[in-house]
Amino acid sequence: MKLRYIIFITIFFFTSVKNINSKDLIILAKVNDSIITNYDLFLEIKLLEILENKDFSKENKLSLVQELIDLKIKEIEAKKNNIEANPTRIKNRVNTIVAKHNINNENLKKILKKKINIIENWNKLIVIKFKNKLEINMTEIREVVKNNNLSDDKVSKLINLERSKKINILSKNYFNQIKNNYFVKVQ
Numbered sequence: 001m002k003l004r005y006i007i008f009i010t011i012f013f014f015t016s017v018k019n020i021n022s023k024d025l026i027i028l029a030k031v032n033d034s035i036i037t038n039y040d041l042f043l044e045i046k047l048l049e050i051l052e053n054k055d056f057s058k059e060n061k062l063s064l065v066q067e068l069i070d071l072k073i074k075e076i077e078a079k080k081n082n083i084e085a086n087p088t089r090i091k092n093r094v095n096t097i098v099a100k101h102n103i104n105n106e107n108l109k110k111i112l113k114k115k116i117n118i119i120e121n122w123n124k125l126i127v128i129k130f131k132n133k134l135e136i137n138m139t140e141i142r143e144v145v146k147n148n149n150l151s152d153d154k155v156s157k158l159i160n161l162e163r164s165k166k167i168n169i170l171s172k173n174y175f176n177q178i179k180n181n182y183f184v185k186v187q
Contacts, residue, residue, distance in 0.1 A: 028065055030185045031072040040068060043111045050101050050108070065186075071118055073182050074175070078121035083128070085120030093120075123167065130170045136162045 026038040044064055045056050056064065094113045103109055127134065136159065145155055 027187045029069055029187060030183070031069055032076060032183050034072050034076065036065070036068045036072060041065060043107060044068060046105075047103075047108050047111055047115075050103060051097070069184055070175070070179070071115065073179055073184075074122040075118045076182070077178060078118065078125050081125055081128075083121045083125045085117060085124050090117050090120055122171070126167055126171045126174060129174065130167075133170060134163060134166055136166065 024038075027035050028038055028041060029036045041061065041064060044067075045061065048064070049055060090113065093116050094109070097103070097112060097116075098109060103112065141155070141158060141162065144150070144158065150158065
């Protein structure tokens with residue numbers, strides 16, 4: 001199924017990537033009833049160029065459309081489960097990134113906020129769904145602490161790192177399960 005998406009995206013891009021900067025709004029993909037347009041892709045590229053300080057090639061644009069599709073699925077899934085992340089946490093993350101990268105464009109700020117909101121909602125969904133699977137092996141942590149004589153701060157970071165690893169694995173597995181429930185059409 002993923003191969004089919006890649007083929008559609010590739011065909012689409014080689015026939016219409018020239019329109020990315022045009023004033024015409026073109027639907028690149030549909031996820032259920034939600035759309036992803038060339039303007040969404042344009043803003044995503046501009047934001048990533050600022051954040052990562054690099055230009056994007058056609059190959060990168062293909063993967064960015066797939067990322068936008070994945071992000072849209074995560075957004076829909078979080079909404080379906082009535083998940084709302086902490087608005088203060090989102091605002092703080094956005095403000096930190098805006099200040100660090102000196103982002104002045106209001107559209108880019110909105111896209112950044114929306115993206116962070118979706119990621120936070122998705123992470124909260126994963127934690128809620130899999131909270132009983134997020135326990136980490138404290139015996140292993142104690143052994144690492146004992147062998148490396150770590151400070152309390154480093155122990156806390158190690159625990160958070162292990163928890164993040166578990167969340168990422170659970171997130172990927174869950175996403176792979178649910179994405180087949182969504183109708184994705186690349187125009």
